[in-house]
Amino acid sequence: MDTTSYKTVSANDATVTKEWVVIDATDQVLGRLASRVAILLRGKNKTNFTPHVDCGDNVIIINAGKVRLTGKKLTDKVYVRHTGYPGGQRYATPKELLSRKPLAVLQHAIKGMLPKNRLGADLFHNLYVYEGSEHPHQAQQPKQINLNEI
Numbered sequence: 001m002d003t004t005s006y007k008t009v010s011a012n013d014a015t016v017t018k019e020w021v022v023i024d025a026t027d028q029v030l031g032r033l034a035s036r037v038a039i040l041l042r043g044k045n046k047t048n049f050t051p052h053v054d055c056g057d058n059v060i061i062i063n064a065g066k067v068r069l070t071g072k073k074l075t076d077k078v079y080v081r082h083t084g085y086p087g088g089q090r091y092a093t094p095k096e097l098l099s100r101k102p103l104a105v106l107q108h109a110i111k112g113m114l115p116k117n118r119l120g121a122d123l124f125h126n127l128y129v130y131e132g133s134e135h136p137h138q139a140q141q142p143k144q145i146n147l148n149e150i
Contacts, residue, residue, distance in 0.1 A: 011050040016043075018126075019057045020142035022135070026063045028147065029070055030109055036147045037061065038113035041123045054119065060128045060135050060142055065102035069094055079108065103129045 021040060025033055043049050043056035069077070079092045094105050107129055114120040128137065 009048060011043075011048040011053050011055045013053070015048070016053065016055045018055075020060065020137060020140040021057050022060045022062060022142040022144045023147060024063055024133075024144075025061050025106065026066045027068050030067050030073075030106065033061075033067060033147065034106065034109035034113055037110050037127070041110070041114065041126055052119065054122055054126070056123060056126060058126045058128070058140070058142075060130070060137055061106065062130050062133050062135055064106045064129045065098065065131045067106055102131050 023033070023037065037059055039045055040059050041056040043054070046055060049055060074095050075093055077094055079094070079097060081090050081092075082088050083090065092100075097105050107127070110127060111120075111124055114123050128135065
């Protein structure tokens with residue numbers, strides 16, 4: 001019988017190769033940027049992707065305050081949170097949130113696209129978001145990537 005057999009290879013902590021990448025968020029659409037960053041954090045762009053292992057890259061996002069929202073989302077979209085007290089429901093639009101906490105809108109979008117479990121929480125720790133164009137991770141020699149190539 002002349003057949004070739006293939007073995008399924010699962011990645012683990014010893015075989016995973018994690019890289020550092022830099023993404024410039026200037027004039028990028030929020031949802032498209034968040035979905036591509038979630039793919040990089042999860043490691044779904046790699047050939048040895050394993051669903052239960054952190055095999056994604058460390059992602060640095062610069063110029064996060066310059067992200068773009070299409071349509072009327074800047075004023076019509078509503079973020080809802082609760083303080084934990086009775087009657088403590090609070091509402092905020094992306095315009096208000098960008099003026100108060102410029103990084104929160106992008107972090108919220110990316111976190112919502114990651115798994116809702118311990119792995120998702122660990123993956124979110126591999127994300128570094130900065131408002132300006134400078135970041136303190138030069139020692140890791142991050143690679144600048146273009147999101148349209150992913």
